[in-house]
Amino acid sequence: xxxxxxxxxxxxxxxxxxxxxxxxxxxxxxxxxxxxxxxxxxxxxxxxxxxxxxxxxxxxxxxxxxxxxxxxxxxxxxxxxxxxxxxxxxxxxxxxxxxxxxxxxxxxxxxxxxxxxxxxxxxxxxxxxxxxxxxxxxxxxxxxxxxxxxxxxxxxxxxxxxxxxxxxxxxxxxxxxxxxxxxxxxxxxxxxxxxxxxxxxxxxxxxxxxxxxxxxxxxxxxxxxxxxxxxxxxxxxxxxxxxxxxxxxxxxxxxxxxxxxxxxxxxxxxxxxxxxxxxxxxxxxxxxxxxxxxxxxxxxxxxxxxxxxxxxxxxxxxxxxxxxxxxxxxxxxxxxxxxxxxxxxxxxxxxxxxxxxxxxxxxxxxxxxxxxxxxxxxxxxxxxxxxxxxxxxxxxxxxxxxxxxxxxxxxxxxxxxxxxxxxxxxxxxxxxxxxxxx
Numbered sequence: 001x002x003x004x005x006x007x008x009x010x011x012x013x014x015x016x017x018x019x020x021x022x023x024x025x026x027x028x029x030x031x032x033x034x035x036x037x038x039x040x041x042x043x044x045x046x047x048x049x050x051x052x053x054x055x056x057x058x059x060x061x062x063x064x065x066x067x068x069x070x071x072x073x074x075x076x077x078x079x080x081x082x083x084x085x086x087x088x089x090x091x092x093x094x095x096x097x098x099x100x101x102x103x104x105x106x107x108x109x110x111x112x113x114x115x116x117x118x119x120x121x122x123x124x125x126x127x128x129x130x131x132x133x134x135x136x137x138x139x140x141x142x143x144x145x146x147x148x149x150x151x152x153x154x155x156x157x158x159x160x161x162x163x164x165x166x167x168x169x170x171x172x173x174x175x176x177x178x179x180x181x182x183x184x185x186x187x188x189x190x191x192x193x194x195x196x197x198x199x200x201x202x203x204x205x206x207x208x209x210x211x212x213x214x215x216x217x218x219x220x221x222x223x224x225x226x227x228x229x230x231x232x233x234x235x236x237x238x239x240x241x242x243x244x245x246x247x248x249x250x251x252x253x254x255x256x257x258x259x260x261x262x263x264x265x266x267x268x269x270x271x272x273x274x275x276x277x278x279x280x281x282x283x284x285x286x287x288x289x290x291x292x293x294x295x296x297x298x299x300x301x302x303x304x305x306x307x308x309x310x311x312x313x314x315x316x317x318x319x320x321x322x323x324x325x326x327x328x329x330x331x332x333x334x335x336x337x338x339x340x341x342x343x344x345x346x347x348x349x350x351x352x353x354x355x356x357x358x359x360x361x362x363x364x365x366x367x368x369x370x371x372x373x374x375x376x377x378x379x380x381x382x383x384x385x386x387x388x389x390x391x392x393x394x395x396x397x398x399x400x401x402x403x404x405x406x407x408x409x410x411x412x413x414x415x416x417x418x419x420x421x422x423x424x425x426x427x428x429x430x431x432x433x434x435x436x437x438x
Contacts, residue, residue: 001077002027002061003245003354006282015076018069021235022052022081026061028238029203032228034059035362036431041226042186042200044216045234046209048089049106051182054081055189055200062189063307065296077247077350082189086181088126088208089113092174094162100170102177115152116145123159127152128174129211131167132380134408134417142412168384179215186220194333197222205231210416217436229365229394229430232413244282244355248274249348256297256324256344261315264346268293268315271351284355294350297327299339305347306330365399365430379406381419394432401426 002023005016022045029043039059045052054061062080066073085104089112092102102125107113111120115130115137129135130152137149153167160170190197197220204213204227213225228234250267254260272291279289293310308326311319324344332338373390380386387406394411402425403409405418409432416432418424424434 001063001245001247001352002079002242004239004242004357005244005246009246009282015074018074019067019078019081022054022083023079024238024242025052025205025235026054026056026079026081026238027242028234028236029205029228030056030059030061031238031241031359032234032362032429032431033201033203033226035429036226036427036433038201038203038224038226040200041203042190042197042220042222044182044186044202044204044209044213045206046182046204046212047087047206048109048208049085049087050083051086051185051206051209052081052083053182053185053189054079055193055195057195063294065307077249077352080189082185084181084185086125086178086185088124088129088211090125090178091122092124092128092156092159092170092177093122094159098163100159100163100173100177102174103181113152114155115147115149117148117151121155123152123155123170123174125174125178125208127155128171131156131171132175133377133386134175134211134379134381135415136410166384168380172380172382175212176215179212179219182212182216183219186216190220194336201226203228205234207232207414210414213434214417214419214422214436218438223436225424225432225434225436227416227424227432227434230411230413241359243357244284246275246278246353248278248351248353251348252346254346255300256320256327256346258317258320260346261320264349265315267349268351271349275351275353278353279355282355288356290354290356292352292354294352295323296347296350297323297344298347299331299342300345302345306334307350310349362429364428365397365426368398370398370401371396373407377408379408379417381406381417387420397426399426399428399430 025045033041041056043054064080089106090103091105107120107124111118113124113126114120115127130137157167160167201224202217202222248271294307295310296305296307298305328338373392375391378386379389389406389408391408394409405422406420407418409416421437424432
C-alpha cells in the first residue's frame, strides 16, 4: 500500500508484502519527483520480465482496494500499479499470421538473452538494443558482464529471414513493439480514467526503462522525462523513504444523510481507538503519528465504490453536502456521468495510521565544469542510418550540464539513450531531465 511494516506485522499479515517491490518504486519516484518540482507524474519501471506503471496526481498515488495476484483476489488497500509482460528479457517471436510479436514470455536471467552467452538462443528486447548499439555491445555492469553482439545478431537474423526483412528493421521493430506494450499499460491508468498523459511527466526507472523512455513518451505526447540518479535501485530507495503504515477498515452500509452521522461518528471513534492501540504497539512517538481518513461510497445498487478522502471538520449537515458533492464530481470524472438525484451509500470507513519515520535526505549532484564524453559509438535510432553518438559516464556528470542528442549515458545499473534532436540536463538532485522533441 506504499508504506513500511514491522517484522511482527509481517508475521501476522504476510499478504501485505505482496507486490511490495513495485509499490516501493512508486514511493521512491514520488519523493524524487516532488523534490525536483514535478507533482504530476506517470511512473515507468522496466526490468527483465515486466513493465510496471502508475500515475501520481498532486504527488499522491491512487489507492485501490482490490487486486488480483496469480489469479487470486486480494481485498487489501494497495497502490494502483499496472503490470505488463514487457522487459529486457521479453522474447520476440512470429505468430501464425507471420506477424512479429514481443512477450509476454521472457528468457529470464538464465539462459537470458542470446547476447548473455548462457545458452539462450531466442531474440529478446535486450538483444535488439545490443544490436542497435543503444546498449554497450561489449560489456554491461561497468565492464564486469561480457556481451556477445554476434549472438544477438544471429538470433535477430533468424527472425529477419523468416519475415523477409532487414535485420535492422526487425531490431527496431522489437524495441517499438515492447514500447507499444508499455504505452498500452499507461493508457489503461491514464486515458481510460480521464487523465491526459500530456499533462504529466514520465518518471522512468528500472534497468531497462531508460532505453524505452523516448518511444513511450513520444507515443503519449509527453514532453518531459525524468531519470533518477540510480534507476536500478529506486525501489530500495523508495523503501528507505516510506513511512510505517497500517490500514483499519470497518464496513458501514448506510445512506449518506444527516441521519447517519451518529453511526459514522461511532465507527470513526472505534477506528481511532484501534489506530492509537497500533501506534502504542509499534512504539511510535506522538510527534510522528498521523491518521488519514478515507470513505468508500457508491450510488445505491452499484457493485463498486469510490474512495474519497474524508476531510476534517464536524460531522454535520454541511459536511454531508460537501462529501456528496465531492462524490458526484469524482464519479463523473471516473465514469463520465453523475446522478445527483440518486441516493449515495457509505460502504466503509478506512483509517490509515501513518508513522512518519526519519528519512534520509536526498543528496545533491556534484558541482563543477561540464565533463567531456568518454568515447563515441555508432547507434541506430531509426531508419537505416547510424549516428556517431558521444558516450558519457553518468557518475561524472555535474549539476547544470546539458547534453544534446544523439548521445548515450552509461552507468552501472542502466543506460540512457538521448535521441537526435532531444536533450537532457542534470538538475540539482542529479536527475536527468530529458526534453522530447517531435
